[in-house]
Amino acid sequence: MNLYIELLASTIRMSVPLILACIAGLWSERAGIVDIGLEGKMLIAAFVAASASAVFGSAWIGLFCAILASLAFALVHGYAAINQRGNQVVSGVAINMLAAGLAVVLGNEWFKEGGRTPALTPEGRFLPFEFPMLYDIPVIGALARIFLNHSILAYFAFAIVPLSAWALSRTRFGLRLRAVGENPQAVDTAGISVAALRYRAVIIAGVLCGVAGAFISTSLSSSFVRDMTAGSGFMALAALIFANWRAYPALGACLLFGFLQAIGNFAQGASIGGFEIPVQFINMLPYVLTVVLLAGFIGKSVPPRASGIPYVKDR
Amino acid sequence: MLRRTFMAAAAALALTAGAALADDSKPAIVFDIGGKFDKSFNESMYNGAEKYKKETGVAYGEFEIANEAQREQAIRNFADQGYSPIIAAGFAQAAAVEKVAKEYPDLKFAIVDMVVDQPNVQSIVFKENEGSYLAGLLAGMASKTGKVGFVGGMDIPLIRKFGCGYAQGVKAAKPDATIFQNMTGDTGAAWNDPVKGGEITKGQMAQGADVIYAAAGATGLGVLQAAADGGALSIGVDANQNYLHPGKVLTSMMKRVDVAVYNVMKAGNAGFKPGIMALGLAEDGVGVAMDDNNKPLITPEMMAAVDKAKADIIAGTIKVHDYTEDNTCPVQ
Numbered sequence: 001m002n003l004y005i006e007l008l009a010s011t012i013r014m015s016v017p018l019i020l021a022c023i024a025g026l027w028s029e030r031a032g033i034v035d036i037g038l039e040g041k042m043l044i045a046a047f048v049a050a051s052a053s054a055v056f057g058s059a060w061i062g063l064f065c066a067i068l069a070s071l072a073f074a075l076v077h078g079y080a081a082i083n084q085r086g087n088q089v090v091s092g093v094a095i096n097m098l099a100a101g102l103a104v105v106l107g108n109e110w111f112k113e114g115g116r117t118p119a120l121t122p123e124g125r126f127l128p129f130e131f132p133m134l135y136d137i138p139v140i141g142a143l144a145r146i147f148l149n150h151s152i153l154a155y156f157a158f159a160i161v162p163l164s165a166w167a168l169s170r171t172r173f174g175l176r177l178r179a180v181g182e183n184p185q186a187v188d189t190a191g192i193s194v195a196a197l198r199y200r201a202v203i204i205a206g207v208l209c210g211v212a213g214a215f216i217s218t219s220l221s222s223s224f225v226r227d228m229t230a231g232s233g234f235m236a237l238a239a240l241i242f243a244n245w246r247a248y249p250a251l252g253a254c255l256l257f258g259f260l261q262a263i264g265n266f267a268q269g270a271s272i273g274g275f276e277i278p279v280q281f282i283n284m285l286p287y288v289l290t291v292v293l294l295a296g297f298i299g300k301s302v303p304p305r306a307s308g309i310p311y312v313k314d315r
Numbered sequence: 316m317l318r319r320t321f322m323a324a325a326a327a328l329a330l331t332a333g334a335a336l337a338d339d340s341k342p343a344i345v346f347d348i349g350g351k352f353d354k355s356f357n358e359s360m361y362n363g364a365e366k367y368k369k370e371t372g373v374a375y376g377e378f379e380i381a382n383e384a385q386r387e388q389a390i391r392n393f394a395d396q397g398y399s400p401i402i403a404a405g406f407a408q409a410a411a412v413e414k415v416a417k418e419y420p421d422l423k424f425a426i427v428d429m430v431v432d433q434p435n436v437q438s439i440v441f442k443e444n445e446g447s448y449l450a451g452l453l454a455g456m457a458s459k460t461g462k463v464g465f466v467g468g469m470d471i472p473l474i475r476k477f478g479c480g481y482a483q484g485v486k487a488a489k490p491d492a493t494i495f496q497n498m499t500g501d502t503g504a505a506w507n508d509p510v511k512g513g514e515i516t517k518g519q520m521a522q523g524a525d526v527i528y529a530a531a532g533a534t535g536l537g538v539l540q541a542a543a544d545g546g547a548l549s550i551g552v553d554a555n556q557n558y559l560h561p562g563k564v565l566t567s568m569m570k571r572v573d574v575a576v577y578n579v580m581k582a583g584n585a586g587f588k589p590g591i592m593a594l595g596l597a598e599d600g601v602g603v604a605m606d607d608n609n610k611p612l613i614t615p616e617m618m619a620a621v622d623k624a625k626a627d628i629i630a631g632t633i634k635v636h637d638y639t640e641d642n643t644c645p646v647q
Binding site for chain 1: 349350351352353354357358497498500501504507508509510511513514515517518520521522523533536537540559
């Protein structure tokens with residue numbers, strides 16, 4: 001019983017960075033900017049959060065600096081993609097490589113621990129909320145351990161989903177932003193700046209990736225270690241495609257992927273009918289699922305029409 | 316005339332310098348990914364090399380690998396410059412050492428944690444099974460639930476060797492104990508995933524494990540953290556990691572890589588011994604860390620049991636099975 005409760009709690013923990021990165025990608029791609037650099041932005045944010053938090057002894061300062069760092073990377077991507085009309089995939093890949101290298105080099109220079117940052121004190125981390133008085137009550141205790149035993153950033157991630165869904169479908173800003181991703185000429189004709197809207201989307205993506213990175217290094221663990229995002233940025237992209245660029249399905253996809261990761265961590269050596277399931281099989285499921293389901297089970301996944309295409313005002 | 320004398324003198328000088336090089340050793344060390352300040356394996360090698368430098372005043376060549384492709388280049392580079400002995404850190408460098416050692420039969424090479432069968436290579440391996448047995452013994456005695464965990468890094472026989480020795484130690488202390496053994500992954504990324512290490516640890520704790528042994532490089536930091544957060548005890552690896560969470564790390568299974576590196580450098584070319592050198596409890600190559608940080612956790616009975624087991628292993632009355640010999644483990 002304990003194991004199942006912990007498995008579900010782990011599902012929520014594992015899906016938080018995916019949700020944040022996926023919604024970041026949603027904003028960016030809905031405005032027509034392809035974002036391969038989610039991974040890199042999360043990684044640099046994880047590094048900066050752990051470093052700033054170790055130096056200043058405050059998780060909140062760490063979070064703030066992480067958002068700034070991620071934002072800086074996002075703006076570089078925005079400048080390349082919007083002003084310079086560069087290839088957005090190339091710029092995103094560059095961001096991933098830059099973040100991976102920069103974090104280790106700076107970390108080694110500052111802390112002399114082989115690219116790692118010092119272990120954080122409890123004040124330097126976003127610790128999960130604890131409700132010990134609830135845990136002994138039958139059903140409520142189990143639910144409390146599954147749903148309430150998380151840090152504040154996790155709740156931020158879950159709150160951001162309905163907020164984004166609402167903003168993208170009900171507000172003037174959201175509708176314009178989506179229009180920029182579908183048909184930027186029309187938006188431009190209406191006298192609205194395509195570049196300004198796209199920059200706003202890139203900034204939102206940067207902030208969300210910053211929170212995701214801070215969650216990984218200061219909540220899920222207690223220091224930065226090289227390459228610690230371990231591909232969750234790419235998994236978030238898979239979830240985004242899987243969810244057909246919509247917010248609530250994205251939440252579902254991220255929870256599913258988080259669940260599969262949790263199973264991979266918890267169910268090693270588990271067997272069904274005397275046959276041991278190799279853990280590698282469980283670990284590859286998110287990717288296989290994305291491919292298989294897109295191959296015909298959920299219908300066609302259609303990206304925003306103008307995504308990846310730089311907007312050229314006049315030729 | 317003057318010029319000729321000068322040239323002759325210079326030539327003579329060059330000759331003596333060359334002779335000095337051939338005679339004396341000029342050690343070099345190639346660190347593996349992780350770097351020399353990794354608070355673990357590489358740093359331990361670095362400390363050994365620094366000790367040699369401090370005592371003898373002889374500088375050594377060093378290189379920190381940043382990516383896989385650099386291993387062979389770095390070793391060949393040192394060989395080109397006539398460095399000898401060249402010490403390579405870690406099992407992942409075996410292929411590179413073997414290749415370069417064949418090309419430079421006159422130079423001496425050493426590799427830590429792996430066996431390279433060449434006439435000019437010394438392979439230094441550790442009997443991690445013996446050290447892990449002692450760690451397991453302590454875990455078995457410290458566990459209140461009778462369930463303990465093991466989190467390995469990359470799934471390779473070397474790490475299974477840690478797990479197998481540990482399991483044998485646990486069973487020696489508590490014959491009916493349950494041991495959860497999990498590996499983090501199958502690629503090099505498994506050494507650098509503290510988040511996953513932490514989640515695996517939480518899974519083991521949910522199943523009742525209250526002592527968890529991490530043999531997983533930087534992933535182990537996540538294991539130690541999760542155990543400390545969740546009120547369980549943990550066991551560190553390679554270096555003494557007791558200080559990371561004082562009072563919550565039961566002990567650390569130490570590999571004295573520093574001693575090995577120091578010995579190779581000190582022996583130099585003259586005292587170089589090719590072949591396999593296996594360092595176990597008898598050679599003080601492995602051991603469990605005892606210091607002020609874990610003093611409150613170690614009872615006198617545990618201390619006595621460790622001392623007795625250590626004496627028995629050295630005497631040969633306890634035989635700790637080595638997983639890498641036949642790729643099986645007698646206990647689960």
